[in-house]
Amino acid sequence: MAMIRRLSQRSAKVVLTIAIGSGSVAAFQLVSVKDEIAIGQQAQQELRRETPQVGDARVRQYVSDLGIQLAQHASGAHYPYSFSTADYAELNAFALPGGPVWVHRGILSAADNESQVAGVIAHEIAHIAERHAARQITKGTVANGLLGLLGAMLGNDGAGAAAAQMAAGLTANSVMLKFSRDDERAADRVGVDILARAGYDTHGLVEFMRVLGAQQGRSPGSVEQFLSTHPAPVSRVRDLEQLVAANPGGGRRTSAQFADVKRRLAQLPRAHAMPRS
Numbered sequence: 001m002a003m004i005r006r007l008s009q010r011s012a013k014v015v016l017t018i019a020i021g022s023g024s025v026a027a028f029q030l031v032s033v034k035d036e037i038a039i040g041q042q043a044q045q046e047l048r049r050e051t052p053q054v055g056d057a058r059v060r061q062y063v064s065d066l067g068i069q070l071a072q073h074a075s076g077a078h079y080p081y082s083f084s085t086a087d088y089a090e091l092n093a094f095a096l097p098g099g100p101v102w103v104h105r106g107i108l109s110a111a112d113n114e115s116q117v118a119g120v121i122a123h124e125i126a127h128i129a130e131r132h133a134a135r136q137i138t139k140g141t142v143a144n145g146l147l148g149l150l151g152a153m154l155g156n157d158g159a160g161a162a163a164a165q166m167a168a169g170l171t172a173n174s175v176m177l178k179f180s181r182d183d184e185r186a187a188d189r190v191g192v193d194i195l196a197r198a199g200y201d202t203h204g205l206v207e208f209m210r211v212l213g214a215q216q217g218r219s220p221g222s223v224e225q226f227l228s229t230h231p232a233p234v235s236r237v238r239d240l241e242q243l244v245a246a247n248p249g250g251g252r253r254t255s256a257q258f259a260d261v262k263r264r265l266a267q268l269p270r271a272h273a274m275p276r277s
């Protein structure tokens, strides 16, 4: 669940300009933790401007509290995690580099219990903790033959501006579209660990994959974007079942707050349809 696809061309360029401007040209990791955070914050600013958030502050607070509680069990760098709730009906969730996570209202509406929502969020936290975005940015840059270009830019200010513009144009569409299947599998594995450490029944994540499958039958459009960037739920459910059997976690399934959120959502005006990009 890792879609940064909705970011506009412009913000993709900003992202790359920052990535390139940071000036670290290590062979396999161009992007430092600090860079990741800066890139994510930049993208987050734009998303905040463009994305309607759920109108009920208690719902937003619930998602934020749940996310922060889960993030305390993440390993790796201390990223400034944040959790926002988009007022979109489509089922989707995604992580930006270095901390920001977005959950669509459709996820909350479709989930039957808190452990399912926690599972989705834990998976997104895992993408951040495992630095998958940094790898994608690095890979995209390398794939476009930009390493040499970067070197030239850093060594020659005169050529810099034109080269940077060319670099941004080349890579805007290729860098941040989606994570690899390996990264998705890793996010499931690490997400299950986070869920278990936080005391949740890890079956929640598997259950939510089944919810997605059922939703696909009822309303294909509502899960289209999710499915375009993720392994098919059938294979994912199979892999997840093994992970969960090996690490069932604690007994936490749901909460009074979750029930309250469901009631509140039912009273809100209909969620927005996500704009097509």
Ligand SMILES: [Zn+2]
Pocket: 001, 002, 123, 127, 179, 184, 187
């Ligand atoms: Zn994912």
